[in-house]
Amino acid sequence: MKTILYIIQKEFKQIFRNKGMLPIIFVLPLLQLVILSNAATFEVKNIKFGYIDKDHSSTSRALVEKFNASTYFNVLTDFPSEAIASAEMLKGEIDVLLQIPQYFERDLQIEKYANLGITINAIDGAAAGVENVYVNQIIQRFNQNIKMDVLQVSDKQVQPIAVETIPLFWYNKTLNYKTFMVPGILVLLVTMITLFLSGMNIVREKEIGTLEQINVTPIKKSQFIIGKLFPFWVIGMGLLTIGLILAKVIFDVPMLGSLTLLYFYTSIYILVILGIGLFISNFTDTQQQAMFIAWFFTVIFILMSGLFTPIESMPKWAQTLTEFNPIRYFVEVMRMVMLKGSGFNDILPQLLKTALYAFVMNGLAVWSYKKTT
Amino acid sequence: MKRFIGFIKKEFYHIFRDRRSLFILFGMPIAQIMLFGFAITNEINNVDIAILDHSKDATTEEIINKISASKYFSIHQFMDREADVETIFKKGKVKAVLNFEKDFSKKLIRDHKATIQIITDATDPNTANTISNYVNAILIQYQKDWNKDITIAYQIIPRTRMVYNPELKSVYMFVPGVMTIILMLVSAMMTSISITKEKELGTMEILLVSPIKPIQVIVGKVFPYIFLSVINAIVIVVLSIFIFKMPVQGSLFLLAMESILFIISALALGILISTISATQQTAMMISLMGLMLPVILLSGFIFPISSMPLPLQMISNIIPAKWFIIIIKGIMLKGVGLQYLWKETLILVGMTIFFIALSVKKYKIRLE
């Protein structure tokens, strides 16, 4: 036990003495949490919108006015010709283009219907879908108004049926993205810091030769490993704490569930990451190799964690792969506990899988750490 | 010049002797693009939902069938009590519950109106909102079918055209992003590490006292990585064309030149990082912690930049990846040439020159 304390003491000294690293470990992640959480939003707003009005009638102007009034659409530009408009779209200056044909008003009055051209830049398919919905909502409402204005009251006709829907957004009534993203990004930062530091740590001692000096001492493998990893465990928990405080103070993210439960889960989760880091460290000869591997897994873990894009949308085989992604569980647990107030029983599956993962990874790490060659 | 070629050879030896790193260098981007190209999508498919049907009559059954037939939803369970909604949300089993009111059919016929609550787990606001939109779309279609005998007077009929990506494939959105991220991180990380490694091992001093000029040392160190990154870029483009059916509407030559430009700017950033870090560890942490998230989040790779708060939109301008993503999408999907992309290209050139100038300045200070 005393031996472990000596190692822990040494590691902390080395960490705090490395002036170049301190800001990277403590300031950079928190700064990113505060700034980048604002960037992660799928909301579609400030849509770059343009139109070509060949009709110049009161109806066409009224329609454009509707778009103007909407909060989703931004910067209305009137283009004189299709050619100019499509060049602007190629340049990326507009994303939605409304083409009002000649005789728009006349057609509407005589034929009782009129066509309207809409062109949407669909490279971002999801955003294009949403933009389409917004456009259609405005036109739909406009249609109803024509009925009112032109026909006066249409009640004499057979009344159409209407299935009304009432959307209820639980846990996040205002559909605030930050509430959703801040816990997830915090997970990433805690994970990245602990993984990179632990992954580099032992291979670094290998590279500078001090590991050999340790290996000729009678220290036990487990003592050495626990001593080495404990400081990073503390750093991880510390980051989580500061991150949670920032989440509350700056973003007002709710904390519905039990804080104890969250810490309990995190304390196990960090063990998984440290185990992975150590395992990578044991199988590489240089820090460069260790970092490439750590980077490879981090990118995969991040993008397949359900943090930015939903897991349910992935193909089945990919969903199966995410079962091996520890970040996925942590993201789920964070969101469940903080935003929904899920309790111990609710997160039990995630907890058990994480615990099993921790057990396996640390087992592998201790097993693969060899004092002899 | 001969000396310089000898030096470049040495750098190639370093890289090719380290089989493991080489494998990682080439294997990882391929693995990542394959994985992400298929797996990352924000399309909503087969979302698990639950049904809370207080009527259980013919109409609700018909609506439920329509919903379950759609590819967007799969019905995970039928429930009886409103109180259970909370429980299943907390377990995270379903994303939404459709709650049909009592006497649904009767009300629809008598009052021409009946109500469905769409209760969504809005911890994920995007999914919640999309689910709600999709349910609405299905219901609107249902009403149209029911009401088809009633002509609605005066209609504007929108003819919507989705350009550049008519099938709304999210692969088109994500493949350019993944390509950018891989090139950016690999190039910046590799250069910064390999230069600081020489500093740390003390071999940098040996090189500096040799008759090779400092600028040659740097170019020599970077050159093999340009070569490697170009190969990576080619592999990625080939994969995106043949596996993900990405079109290349524009010039392949321009795409190649722009990619080389971007690679050089990432390498220049790597050099800059190496001038400010004393150890490999610092260099790695800066290139990983400092670059990974900003590049993922602020480049427009996943999240639309135009929806971000204004200060972040401004910050996103200093991310080289943002400009490169605009360029790739322009060339591959829109088929535009330099006359449309000159601004983005100039910005990348400017950033590259800035990174190099700053590195040279820092480098000189260090030597004095």
Added chain:
Amino acid sequence: MNNNNVIEAQNLTKMFGDFTAVSAISFEVKKGEIFGFLGANGAGKTTAMKMLIGISKPTAGKASVAGFDVYKQAEDIKKNIGYMSQKFALYDDLTVKENIMFFGGIYGVSRKRIKEKTAILIEELGLEEVANQLVGALPLGWKQKLSFSVSLIHDPKIVFLDEPTGGVDPITRRQFWEMIYKAANQGTTVFVTTHYMDEAEYCDRVSIMVNGKIEALDTPKKLKQQFNVTNMNDVFLKLARG
């Protein structure tokens, strides 16, 4: 086993693939002896030493150190030996005192004893002024002396020194050997590799390795007689040209 022998090796062999780094070497080292392990670079000295200190498993042969078997009791061996590697292997980012404390700590030396030892070592090395400085800033000679002291922190029975004087000036080398003698006088067995032949003269007995084999083993005096030369350097040259 002869109670006087602290190291015994019989046909100890290490192969790396097809390459035989150490080829069936046999020798004994007596308690309190300064045993020189000589050879050119690449002769297999370091590999042989690594098998004895329990960080490299032999391919064949037998060996025991301090009465423990190198195959099965490597961890027991480690409690009884000190080791100084040819590459400086202390922490550059810890101070002199902290390095001593740390290694004392992981050898399980009590805090009180570490304090006493640290004071003695720092005084002996003349490192009082730099005791609180980071090791990375020290000149190489001082680092080497510090490494040697650290290898003695837990009062081991045997200390293994792998080219301890590589790259240091003659005065420091001289001081180094004084330290080695002092340790030997206090009863510590010293197992030292070197390729400086003049240093061989300071050893009680030397073995000379050529291409993985021990080609000669005796006191320096007897070796010189045997090869009919006046100094160890000539002994070595004769052997190496074989």
